[in-house]
Amino acid sequence: MRNALKTALIMLSLLVAADAMAQVPSLARCTRSANLLACVDGDGNAYSVNTAGNTIYLRGFEMAGKRHWVQTNSRYGQLVFFTGIASDGEAWVGYNQRVGWTTINRFSSSGGSSAKFTCNRISGC
Template sequence: MKMTLSVAILGAVLASGAAYANCIGSSGFQTCTDQSGNTYSVNRLGNMTTVNGYNSQTGSSWSETANTLGNTTTINGTAANGQSWNETIQNFGNGNRSMSGVDSNGNSFSHYCTAYGCN
């Protein structure tokens, strides 16, 4: 679930005009601060986006790099506990997508989602 939270944070930070974080910088590099005082640096280069985060309450850091090729996004990260995780997302259109990978506890996961929810 920590990995899912990171993906959610990545999505929130990357969203244009995200309500969850105040970002400054250019389209290629931004520094963001959320309502809890956590900070993120977002670096975009072509199809690759790297996010480095810092939790102001715990002092922990995390990072993730997402690469997109066609309808497939591969994300590799290091959680705040120092453990690696990965996820591959395939988008099939109309809200249909599959997600699979290994979380920061070493547990494999696989989900298929439609516009109506995920299994």
């Protein structure tokens, strides 16, 4: 699985689990407004998260692969569906479902990656 997809899924899991995102100075430098968070890490990777109602828009740049990617997440109660595409043509779809303190995650990509994993606030992923 490509780094951008991993980063997007981990970021989405954190957003879903915590319903908020905090700045971590040692990992990335972030700027935030009412509904936009934009970050750049020490390796030159960049991403932004924009919220509009029940929809979250992610956009990023992966320095190692020199590729841009976008992802849209739509929330319906405890269920979040997401779709994304990268500048090299890779596309992915998936969902996250929150059940109590547990988040069930499933995705597949046009690059052949697919997975189902569970995250918990106490034990992690």
